[in-house]
Amino acid sequence: MDERKLDVLRAIVEDYVATREPVGSKMLAERHNFGVSSATLRNDMAMLEEEGYIVAPHTSAGRVPTDKGYRLFVDRIAQIKPLSPAERRAIHQFLDTAIDLDDVMQRTVRLLAQLTHQVALVQYPTLTRSGVRHVEIVGLAPRRVLLVVIADTGRVEQRTVESPIEVTDEALLDLRARLNAAVVGKSFTSVSDAVDSVPAQTPAAFRPLAASVLATLLETVVERQENRIVMGGTANLTRFGEDYSLTMGPVLEALEEHVVLLRLLQEVGSQDDLTVRIGSENDVVGLSTSAVVTTGYGPHQQSVAHIGVLGPTRMDYPGTMGSVRAVARYLGRILSQ
Amino acid sequence: MDERKLDVLRAIVEDYVATREPVGSKMLAERHNFGVSSATLRNDMAMLEEEGYIVAPHTSAGRVPTDKGYRLFVDRIAQIKPLSPAERRAIHQFLDTAIDLDDVMQRTVRLLAQLTHQVALVQYPTLTRSGVRHVEIVGLAPRRVLLVVIADTGRVEQRTVESPIEVTDEALLDLRARLNAAVVGKSFTSVSDAVDSVPAQTPAAFRPLAASVLATLLETVVERQENRIVMGGTANLTRFGEDYSLTMGPVLEALEEHVVLLRLLQEVGSQDDLTVRIGSENDVVGLSTSAVVTTGYGPHQQSVAHIGVLGPTRMDYPGTMGSVRAVARYLGRILSQ
DNA sequence: CACTGGCACTCGAGGGATCCGAGTGCTAAA
């Protein structure tokens, strides 16, 4: 691929993102110092169009990047833009004052929305790769107990359990001790193996209770692994001009489906941490004019969940990628503590 | 106020809500059987306009209700529309299968959005009027413990506490027992009194730990009383025609401010359970063309939190009010269990 | 006194017709 043609594509993407208007050969020659005439650029643009990187909305208008064009831009041209010192400071101030996990998630999502001027998505740390710090059982009623599982990421899951038998304090004490002995320190994925032997060891009188509690525990760690997602900045959707705002209905609908959100966040591309999916690359209906930038995060450089940003395909990729990466790193550092 | 003039206003509101277009005297005479001519209606409309209930967008257009007009409609004209059997069934099916409090809230918000085709808001049960079921303290690190407070509504609050002294199992056991003895069964508002005597009774060695845990406990019950709100159905904002969609930016912004949401939900009007705030009656910037319908809910007929719906002032008030009330009642019934 | 029919008037929406200019592709020359 010709060096100058890449430059031309870069210029088209940047100008289009900045002005929201199709860019023509003349403007291009004026604003950038290519050292060649607009006629030459026209030739290059014709070739770019032939190869499918740009397209003209109609005959007498300039060119607009296609999804393929953005893809090439992201893959081969764009340099991830590092944050400004002011922005870095903002991250610190914003996140360091958080008081608990919920608060961290809330603040992260706001921060990300503010930095990128787009819709921010933050997934709670997944249980899969985290470990169990403590299991607590509390009697609520004669035949009902509350099961609380505390992960070492600070996340807490609770479920009520109906017991087939009357619950005594003695039974609770016994079961609590056995459970904690069995699972504390284990990873969530290995809980199922770890509790295998618990029923057998439990005194026969408590066994029905133990069985139902264990069943619920397994459900909790297996089924509800990656449940919660926080979203923010939806108001930013209106800031991209009418053409995008009008396609906003489907976008908002998609964003309300947790399943969809999870798919968006979790479909990670290569081993490269920063993933960008552009337009039709999202196989979600309604997001054909949207792009998603995601990355993993987690304590100690391992990825336990994802964060990301959604906006129009016509977005500032270098800046967005920089913000997402920076926030993810800082978030990981906070969770490491 | 003349009987027929009220009828005319009703017809104008209903037609305008249905068609989204200013209604003129002719249409009105055709569609409804007033038994009088359009000229008579014109006179009535002129009076209604003089009194500020309706207004003409421009000379040669029909009339549109003002906020004051909607207000009169809601106060004196509208009959709350009961749900259809199918809708009732939907509520049951939707809410009965919920597995925990989070799930109940999630499902409620979806349900409400679906029933009303608007933005639904659901506040978690407030702690203020609920009682403490259990307090749990778990050691996380030598100098850090996790405090978990379980309310009798099933809501769970957790906070980490930094301890000034090394935390021993013995200290935890002691403190846990004392705390639970002091506060279990008490309402959240009386917790502060209930724990007064705890530090004095605590062995001197544990007292610094007790102090910091207590401080956090009080913070939790006092400060974070009415924290969480779930929202859904924002995509419905796009379904009301362009004129409303274009004012959507400010609306979405308002909806992202938790403080604003809380204000919206909590500013209850009279003792009457169903509160409607129309247009400028919401002193929130950006909601001048929106209306909010809220009501309280809670177990055993007492109101511990609020739910509501937000949409354009041009909304189906009778239907919306019916849905909100029905969902609130059923939600209360579920929480009573 | 309330209602009605008639009438002149207003004014926004919609439908051409026209113009303008940014942008294009092509060709021939440097």
Next chain:
DNA sequence: TTTAGCACTCGGATCCCTCGAGTGCCAGTG
């Protein structure tokens, strides 16, 4: 390979006109 020139296209803006729903007012009627 690049450039200058040129004919051509076509969407957007502007203006103008018509159309019709809707209004207010007035004089007449039961």
